[in-house]
Amino acid sequence: MKKIGMIGGLSWVSTAEYYRRVNEMTAELAGGVSSARIVLESVNRQDYVTAVIDRQDEAAACAQIAQSAQALQAAGADFIVITCNDVHRFVPAIQRQIDIPFLHIAEVTAKAIAERGLGRVAILGVRKTMESDFYPSVLAGHGIAALIPEEEEKRFVHDSIYDELVQNRFLDGTRQAYQRLIADLGDRGADCVALACTEIPLLLTPEQSPLPAFSTTELHCQAAVLRALGQEG
Incomplete structure (x- = not known):
């Protein structure tokens, strides 16, 4: 089973739903009491909102997500899932900085x-x-x-x-x-x-x-x- 790298915290509410559904689906498909191999990098939403909304600093927001992606790669993730839609606008820039793929x-x-x-x-x-x-x-x-x-x-x-x-x-x-x-x-x-x-x-x-x-x-x-x-x- 491959290890899922998950960037969460944007918000914790949807991140919790991701964790729940990924594990429920894993048990359904793999059988028994199977659960997913997940490594979670949880972003501080306030830091992200401060960059994107208050300062309108897209580069700083992108750098925050890139750091999380790099941490997931270092933790042995095989691919990355971002539990937030709008953050996917940074994927092209971040993909050039890491060696594992995003699931867009x-x-x-x-x-x-x-x-x-x-x-x-x-x-x-x-x-x-x-x-x-x-x-x-x-x-x-x-x-x-x-x-x-x-x-x-x-x-x-x-x-x-x-x-x-x-x-x-x-x-x-x-x-x-x-x-x-x-x-x-x-x-x-x-x-x-x-x-x-x-x-x-x-x-x-x-x-x-x-x-x-x-x-x-x-x-x-x-x-x-x-x-x-x-x-x-």
Whole structure:
């Protein structure tokens, strides 16, 4: 079994879900009381937020994640999973600094959408995820178009993540607002939605979505377990 290197802490809430689901899936696939080989590098979210939000210093934020990736390589990880969508914008820069691969969350999500035959996905996540090009570019490589919410919608999604979800607060009113937003995005041409923040599926499950919804957390965990067990493809 390969060792999974996990960069967590962004937030601890989704990191805990990753740890739980990766181990549940490992037991299901490997049998018995099997559990995953994981080495966790947990980032101080406050340091990351200070760099990205307060100082708007992308280089410092990238360096923080790169240090964690290097620590995972030194700890013997075979590949790296980041338990956060927006941090994946740093993957191209960090990959040049290490010798082990990342399992990219957008690639995993794009493959799942393509397998369903869907072609226009609405992206919901923090502002960096919705406004960066890493999701649209990966999706385009699979023949899928990205639909980005409008400004007021982006503000709502971003603020709900920062003010509630990463603080382990999941409110019915917020869930209903997401459902209304997803329905509106469907009216504007989206045929599915990517829950592209690893906390959003803890608020709104795919079964509760008005459109076909893809939990990036669940898909990423599945792919990590399959890779660790040598069962990819």
